[in-house]
Amino acid sequence: MSKLYRLLTEEDSSAFCHKVSEALAKGWELHGSPAYAFDPSTNKMRCAQAVTKDVAADYSPDMKLGQQ
Template sequence: MQLYRFLTGPDDASFCHKVTAVLNKGWHLFGAPTYGYDAETRTMKCGQAVVKEVDGVEYDPSMKLGEY
């Protein structure tokens, strides 16, 4: 089964650490990162899609993807 997640966060070191953590759990970058301005909070936001192949598990909408 292939899993997909879209990570988001502020444009600071915490976002880089979030992406680094999932890469070290076996996830892979999927596509280009995104970057945009949040007018409500007046901050820049980042986003990055990641995917991971997991064998022996069937997809269930109730699963917590962050646990893989």
């Protein structure tokens, strides 16, 4: 059994909410509070949310976390 970790990021838009909602629908759980920061290179706000998931497999760096 392994606990997997992902940090989901996106511009502050509905796309971010959909990305987090999709992860939750696939069994990922929220980990901590979301973060919100200004990206001066794009002149836009960005959001981040950590998620974790317990899986019945040994961790490997080759895992495709988005497919778990």
